[in-house]
Amino acid sequence: xxxxxxxxxxxxxxxxxxxxxxxxxxxxxxxxxxxxxxxxxxxxxxxxxxxxxxxxxxxxxxxxxxxxxxxxxxxxxxxxxxxxxxxxxxxxxxxxxxxxxxxxxxxxxxxxxxxxxxxxxxxxxxxxxxxxxxxxxxxxxxxxxxxxxxxxxxxxxxx
Amino acid sequence: xxxxxxxxxxxxxxxxxxxxxxxxxxxxxxxxxxxxxxxxxxxxxxxxxxxxxxxxxxxxxxxxxxxxxxxxxxxxxxxxxxxxxxxxxxxxxxxxxxxxxxxxxxxxxxxxxxxxxxxxxxxxxxxxxxxxxxxxxxxxxxxxxxxxxxxxxxxxxxxxxxxxxxxxxxxxxxxxxxxxxxxxxxxxxxxxxxxxxxxxxxxxxxxxxxxxxxxxxxxxxxxxxxxxxxxxxxxxxxxxxxxxxxxxxxxxxxxxxxxxxxxxxxxxxxxxxxxxxxxxxxxxxxxx
Numbered sequence: 128x129x130x131x132x133x134x135x136x137x138x139x140x141x142x143x144x145x146x147x148x149x150x151x152x153x154x155x156x157x158x159x160x161x162x163x164x165x166x167x168x169x170x171x172x173x174x175x176x177x178x179x180x181x182x183x184x185x186x187x188x189x190x191x192x193x194x195x196x197x198x199x200x201x202x203x204x205x206x207x208x209x210x211x212x213x214x215x216x217x218x219x220x221x222x223x224x225x226x227x228x229x230x231x232x233x234x235x236x237x238x239x240x241x242x243x244x245x246x247x248x249x250x251x252x253x254x255x256x257x258x259x260x261x262x263x264x265x266x267x268x269x270x271x272x273x274x275x276x277x278x279x280x281x282x283x284x285x286x
Numbered sequence: 287x288x289x290x291x292x293x294x295x296x297x298x299x300x301x302x303x304x305x306x307x308x309x310x311x312x313x314x315x316x317x318x319x320x321x322x323x324x325x326x327x328x329x330x331x332x333x334x335x336x337x338x339x340x341x342x343x344x345x346x347x348x349x350x351x352x353x354x355x356x357x358x359x360x361x362x363x364x365x366x367x368x369x370x371x372x373x374x375x376x377x378x379x380x381x382x383x384x385x386x387x388x389x390x391x392x393x394x395x396x397x398x399x400x401x402x403x404x405x406x407x408x409x410x411x412x413x414x415x416x417x418x419x420x421x422x423x424x425x426x427x428x429x430x431x432x433x434x435x436x437x438x439x440x441x442x443x444x445x446x447x448x449x450x451x452x453x454x455x456x457x458x459x460x461x462x463x464x465x466x467x468x469x470x471x472x473x474x475x476x477x478x479x480x481x482x483x484x485x486x487x488x489x490x491x492x493x494x495x496x497x498x499x500x501x502x503x504x505x506x507x508x509x510x511x512x513x514x515x516x517x518x519x520x521x522x523x524x525x526x527x528x529x530x531x532x533x534x535x536x537x538x539x540x541x542x543x544x545x546x547x548x549x550x551x552x553x554x555x556x557x558x559x560x561x562x563x564x565x566x567x568x569x570x571x572x573x574x
Contacts, residue, residue, distance in 0.1 A: 130290040130335075149290035149335055152321065172322040173390055174480055180311055185363065185392040191312065191321045192393065194294050231345030239388065261387025 134198040138163075139207030146231030147194040154178045156194040157204060165205040165234045169263075180204050180236040186242045188261075205234035208241045210286070217241060217279045224275035228266035236262050240276045249284040252277060288327060291333040299343040299456060303425040306452050311336050313454065315359055316393040318386075319402045344397070347371065350352065354460045355421075358397025362386075362409075365396065370402045374462050377412035377488050380471035384408060393553050397455045400440070403447045406483040406507035412471055413437050414504035414514045415488040418460045422453040432456065440442040441511035464500065466492040468574035470567045473506075474559050476550075483507045484551045485559045489567045496526050498572065503564070508543035508556055515542050518564070527572035535568060 130149040157163045167177035173188040181203035208214040215252035296302040308472035312332040344359040362382045469490025475481030487504035491498040501522040502514040521538040525531045543557035
């Protein structure tokens with residue numbers, strides 16, 4: 128017998144009310160209960176960053192967060208990030224730089240990059256490299272991803 | 287993950303301590319250890335999962351009478367943003383900077399790192415060197431009581447601590463080091479981010495007329511718990527960090543550690559790391 132929890136939180140600007148099993152992760156809730164498949168499941172233990180979301184304005188691995196802990200909090204997923212001006216800039220820069228190959232790491236990187244640029248406007252390459260340490264990409268070798276984030280950071284700084 | 291019979295999210299320390307009185311409680315804070323360990327079957331969850339994230343008394347960093355009190359829920363990111371931590375407790379700040387990734391630093395708490403009690407726990411090594419104390423809250427007679435345990439006595443084995451099942455870690459207290467104290471944290475891993483330390487070192491001292499005073503040394507991942515290295519400290523105390531002293535210090539350190547061979551390194555390699563990186567760290571401290 129497992130406990131259920133009633134939770135209420137904001138998701139991409141919309142208030143949601145849900146009953147979730149106590150063991151459920153935020154990642155599973157987003158993908159399987161709410162149908163938001165942009166957030167990816169990969170390692171399931173916080174090593175790869177594919178499940179990165181914003182919680183109360185900072186990034187977290189949604190695979191490491193209990194869904195019950197979303198109660199009262201403000202969540203933004205990649206679907207919410209791309210709806211912002213910065214998200215659009217990041218998307219365009221990823222495309223222009225060829226920063227997407229298989230694409231599995233891309234949503235997590237977009238969310239992490241948006242947080243990075245908000246925290247460090249006009250971030251340089253060193254800051255970008257540090258900022259995406261928690262996101263693994265097995266295709267690109269990171270060069271094009273770093274270029275894309277750098278371009279988006281510059282474009283955002285000129286806004 | 288095994289079933290959870292009851293999920294509780296108390297809003298006060300009193301309420302949290304009351305829930306702990308009933309026993310059979312797993313405490314959840316940032317979740318970065320509890321979730322993967324429970325998923326992997328390494329941690330068997332108790333029937334009650336208590337999320338303490340909404341307990342306001344467990345938050346905040348404050349200084350009073352030369353002691354920094356860091357609430358157990360303080361995240362690594364919050365520690366990195368604290369001027370008090372950066373300027374006065376630099377050893378801890380450096381360890382937070384080496385901690386996992388941005389996403390995990392935003393969630394992981396100091397209290398969680400301490401209670402997880404990994405022999406390789408990044409913040410535990412500077413906390414030992416800084417002579418930190420655990421502040422434990424409980425309600426043995428229906429009244430909220432606090433107990434202080436020096437961290438040197440807190441870690442009793444891998445994943446084991448002196449915290450009783452009825453106690454909650456409320457805060458870490460750190461006596462601020464004296465003016466002039468300088469320290470260096472070193473962590474060895476295969477990559478800078480998201481790696482568990484192969485070995486780690488926290489070393490610090492004051493420099494007075496060319497010699498080191500008030501030497502503090504602690505090691506991680508070289509024994510069943512993180513350790514304070516008092517014989518290593520004695521080899522340095524009152525001496526200039528010259529080549530002969532550093533060699534004697536390295537020998538003292540090697541006699542004081544008990545590393546194992548595992549997936550990350552052999553015991554021989556860990557000894558070599560401690561010898562060489564301690565010498566480097568102490569020569570840096572001598573110049574700071």
